[in-house]
Amino acid sequence: MHTDWRTWTRAELTTEGMSRRAIRAAVDDGVLVRARRDRYLPSSAPADLIRAVRVGGRLTCLALLRLLEVFVVTGEGLHVHLPGNASRMRSPHDRFTPLRGRVSAGVVLHWLPLLRPLGTGDVCVDVVDALVHAVLCQPARHAVATLDSALHRGLVGASEIAEIFAALPAKYGIVRDLLDGRAESGSETLMRLMVRATGATYELQVVMRGIGRVDLVVDGWLVIECDSEEFHSSWRQQLKDRRRDLALAQRGYVTWRVTAAQIMYQPDEVAAGLRGLLASRRDGRISTGA
Structure with missing residues (x-):
């Protein structure tokens, strides 16, 4: 999928020809954002992506789908996927102090293993994984609307829909039966x-x-x-x-x-x-x- 946004480490920026002084200047001038220790993004990156990196994960579910202009009913909440070996998330603020718990400061955490592997610099999950999370996070009728929207926008097709529902419990089969990508909204x-x-x-x-x-x-x-x-x-x-x-x-x-x-x-x-x-x-x- 995806967005073109990614994080860079200091080593990667140095390889691209930036000195430590230049990196500090880029952060001071607002060109780069130091989202957390040794993770930099362009300041033009969407705020939710920066926040997801800041708490130690990747953007997913309703927050990512909103960014991709896929229909979701709710307009609130930052949904972040954390790797399975992460026992806690970092602060969504700039102090980099760890926070415990599954939900904090409006952050909803997702822990399911991802269907689509990611690179170390990726700041969001694949749209297939985001849709799996979205089905689990919403009432069934809202999940149908979200999947219809993704189908209508061409972000997924029949094979991706099959992959999504293969990863979900069987009870969600009724949601699949109700899909119709012709819906324009x-x-x-x-x-x-x-x-x-x-x-x-x-x-x-x-x-x-x-x-x-x-x-x-x-x-x-x-x-x-x-x-x-x-x-x-x-x-x-x-x-x-x-x-x-x-x-x-x-x-x-x-x-x-x-x-x-x-x-x-x-x-x-x-x-x-x-x-x-x-x-x-x-x-x-x-x-x-x-």
């Missing part, structure tokens, strides 16, 4: 899983002549669009969305727009809304709530 995956739970039929990424592609068509009549702030916040885009909704209505479809934030952080309310819509069609009526 994590919110689409989460919405698809809600639809599936109702027993309704659905189609993904349906292209309609004169309208374009829609996220989900449920039971042949309900179009669900999963809108993100990034792509749907401008007034110009909202006008375009309304024109699409009108064209769909003229063909007998009902459009339901749900924001990505609602899908991720208000799943119970969204699921209730979905059930209400499907029930109203089956009953031939709309409840007034009276």
Whole structure:
């Protein structure tokens, strides 16, 4: 995989032609960062990578996947893989004092043996290992969304997915059965899983002549669009969305727009809304709530 970031030892920097004085000057000038004893990185390296090296490990799991722009629901926590022979991690601060325990200062530690071997200068695990860790770290529905995202972005394929699940306990086979790399966003995956739970039929990424592609068509009549702030916040885009909704209505479809934030952080309310819509069609009526 990967990022091009790596650490250098003082000996490696010296081999590249830097004297000890030049190394000290590069650190003082902010060109290099001394992450920990005899481990240097360019100061332009992402902060999470530097922090992972600082505590004595390599970036993995949700923290690495966020960096690779793979979908994860949570936005917090530094996930670090430590080698199996490490009994403790170092301080995430600059004093290099050891810290005991599995979680400290927002750091989540991973100890599983890696599927993909790494070099001494690597600052993050392979994406395959990061995804194994991510499945173990998340609820099943979030793990499906993360793996869908990695598939859609082309970071892994069928052979890597097989490798990931071969390394996981058998109970995670249900997660594999739910994968679909056609989903263009994590919110689409989460919405698809809600639809599936109702027993309704659905189609993904349906292209309609004169309208374009829609996220989900449920039971042949309900179009669900999963809108993100990034792509749907401008007034110009909202006008375009309304024109699409009108064209769909003229063909007998009902459009339901749900924001990505609602899908991720208000799943119970969204699921209730979905059930209400499907029930109203089956009953031939709309409840007034009276």
